[in-house]
Amino acid sequence: MSLLEVSQLGKSFGGLRAVNDFSFTVEEGSITALIGPNGAGKTTAFNMVTGVIVPTDGSIKFRGQELRGRRVDLICRQGVARTFQNIRLFDHQSVLENVTVGLHRQLRTGFLGALLKGPRTREEREARVASAKYLDFVGLLPRANDEASSLAYGERRRLEIARALASGPSLLLLDEPAAGMNPQETVELVELIRKIRDAGVTVFLIEHDMKLVMEISEQIYVLNQGEEIARGVPEAIRNDEHVIKAYLGVPE
Amino acid sequence: MDIDWGYFLKTLCNALSEGSIYALIAVGYTMVYGIIKLINFAHGEVYMIGAMVSVWLFVDQQLHLAIVIPLAMLICAALGLFLDTVAYKPLRNSTRLAALITAIGMSLILQGVVQLITPNYHALPVDTTATVVGLDKVEALAEPREGAEPVAKVRPDQSRPILDNTHPAFVGVSWRIKAGEDPVTVWLPRAAVRVEQGLPAALDTSVVGDVEFATPSQPDTLEGEPAVSVFRLPLKDVLVWITAFAMMGGLHLLVQKTKIGKAMRACALDQTTASLMGVNVNRVIAFTFMVGSAMAAVAGILYSIKVGGGIFFRMGYYPGVIAFAAAVLGGIGHLKGALLGAMLLGFASSFWQGYANWGLHALVPGAGSKDLSPYSFAFCFLVMIVVIVFRPYGLLGRAGADRA
């Protein structure tokens, strides 16, 4: 059984069909990519998997369980974490606190617990340590106490990944993780994604940087105007004439 | 069931007038919100100042209504321009919450200024000025009687009394005996209190015509003759409707047919694109504030014509919130929606006031003397909440409209 099995996913906004009859699978332990020109419906597909948008039709099965129609936070609790195309950090909190928020689903203390026990609990101490270790994992530990808004672009991306990892996912969705990065940062990002995969987290990503996609992906899906036009290993995609047409435009 | 048609028509008149006034306020909210996404909290105060100014021009300066209306519109348009330039324009690039808090601040400032410069209107609930005859009686009351300890000495010069007219037999007169303490209220027989109306009700007695309605369901009253319920159509209501609809029509033409109107619509759709197309967005916003404020001024004038009292610094608050509710109800950004929403709320409020008690007693036999009419505004607020929660894009708006 694949980790994520999506079948006949569809979404309409008014009369516009953003995604149509899109079926795909993400195998456990793989790095899978979703590519396509701007406006192809990639982010919409991501939003549907993570529950931010409710699909018009189709089904989304994660470890055999239906995710469609579930609340965003419950999908996260199932073990699906994500980052956002336009980086959504908690800007006015420290870098460390951003990650601690990500730990939310792994912690237990509730309303009464907080009132009765106060902040000096074992759980809070462990949460701090764990947050620091996630930061270390993405290489941001020295910036732990800075305000999140003070980070550079590439660092912000990595912080978002750390926050997503903190929720302990088995599937991590990355929405254009390399966008706006310089070549050096991109190289580090590739390393990080591999490290995450090697640790046992399945990675599903949207990316425009073809070099990166071809380098790390095992399976690639190509969307164009809401329709799937190709799927396969990087080598096959590179030579697929539909894909070339979609990216370069159809010669008249 | 016999229906008192005269009463019904009177309620209908009130509803139409109330709706007209809300509509003129609501267009200001809807245009401003449509363009800069700001609930202009101070808009109700522009309406209040419109009413104040019109009373001042009409009563104190003895000007003709045909001069009072354009003059008050001009003054309020200037006020609208002032609000935008001084308060809102510097905040175009900050958060919407900051702009909203500024709007609340401007509302407090305008209320405060008006309260300070119009002490005569200070917190009087119904009537604009009041003189209490027989203050000595109040003093005498406060003097010790046999076996009684004096509780309070009334110092009538300290502050003006506040009157409470809610009871049929007594008038409650409140003074603040010592600054900072709660006012002390004495209930005097109605005869001991003389209340003078502030506004000469010049238009009050003018009547367009009497319309008579026979209610044949009561043949046995007074020697078998059918009871006759007389309904008089008041001139002031007619004046309110004609003015309001003329203004709304003019505004519609302005927005649809003129160049600046086109620019306003363009800005409401997309400010960035509009500015790229050569529209001076800031000027359009300022103009929108001016037009909306002028409309609010007309609403203020019409209110003072229709009601003739209750003109004080806080009068803009409820109508302001209800007019905003009307704008949301109709679909924010739509002029027609504002008119529709305002009419619906005007009808809701007037008919609630007219018929809520009747309905209560018809449906609940044991209701006793329970009075539901004060809840008419609460009913309007409830409508607003239900609309915002379940249909934030309003009756005429489209789904998916911005609601954050």
Place this chain on the structure above:
Amino acid sequence: MKQLLRNDWAWLGLFVLLFMVLGPLPPAFGLGAIAGDFGVQVLLTIMIYMIFGLGLNIVIGYTGLLDLGYASFMAMGAIVVAAGLVLTQQPAGETLQAPLGDLRLTQEQRELEANANAGPVVVQYRPDWGYDVVSGAEAVLAALEAQEAAGPDAEPKTLSVQPYAGLVLPVGQKSAKGTHPFGSTGGFLLLLAIAGVVCAAFGVLRGIPTLRLTGDYYAIVTLGIAEIVYITIQNEGWLTGGAYGIKLDGETIPHLFGADPNVAQGGTWWFNFYYVVLVALVFAFVFSKRLELSRLGRSWAAIKADEVAAMASGIDVKKAKLLAFLASGFLGGVGGGLYALKLTTVTHAQAEVFESIIVVCFLVFGGMGTIRGALLGAAMLQGLAEFLRLLSDPFWVRDHVFFLAADSELSIPNEARMLIYGLMLVLLMRFRPQGLLPPRAGGDPPSKQQQATWRLAETPLFRVGGKT
């Protein structure tokens, strides 16, 4: 110094110290030794408004929702306490048993009436919610005559005179001391807790329809609900005393630690009450602080910053918001309950929109999202308001403002407060939208040693994929 300015506990310490120094000394030394009686009242008001500020800060500051209806909680807490005290009062002696809404004339009053000269009517309020007619006006006299005509054995007639708590003239016999279950310290604290729970429940109820709203639509809906509450309080006189409110007096105000609020022991009572309020303030502070630093507090901060990202991090946004409304409502109810004893007359005025906006002003002024901001805002603005209140009394100005001539008529109306608050909001948003003491994230980078400790530490919370 900078660190100290950012430390909430330091600010709390400072204020508690100030309140203890300025506040009443033990009664042996006289009430309000330094600040005077008026000063003690001012300090009480400031402390209670600090509790309100802390409560509202949970919704506005932590969760980032502009709530314009907090006055509902303040008023409901006060009404629960005041009505609880008054309704459960067991009358003693010759007080009237009339329910609110009608007026029974007893033999005693008829005799009283016969002796009295006909003058303006004065309706006397009784703690058990009955009303004495002390001397007559036409309506009452007519009723009395009808009563006389019916003969002395007829049932006491019920008049449909609306109840008003008017000028209280203690004519006639004073009733003996009544008792009620909330009359002791423990009883009062229980009642206070009930007020908190009622308001917390109302907060949750009110929150349910607003869960999907943010920004200005949330603000206007809370405003609308607050107006409905205000109109209801004004009109449901059977519970709230209507436009004239509920009056507490020496018989209904609970004893605190054995001190009777009546004149002889009044000093001790105020001293005890002052410290009850101070302890409540510290409680509200710890309550807020613990929530802020908890998992729930982090959820609120995340929701404030970005609701979608918060959801995607596994936070149940609706539940977190409802808990914020609950916590905020609870503090509002407790603060309102204390305010009821301080005011002794609880009216619908406590539920006015301006009351809500005052507390919003505290937070905006002090810095939204910080406890220290709420404390500082309440202290400075409420202090300013009380000072303006003094300035609105020409007699006080004449006696205390040295540069004015003895016959000066200058006074600043108390209502100038509205103008000043408005100006303050506008100027703050323009020049310092973050307030005086805004929240600050972060600090110095962690030391190498600290980093090493973190790297080596083991915790089950850290696991990427299968590994830890």
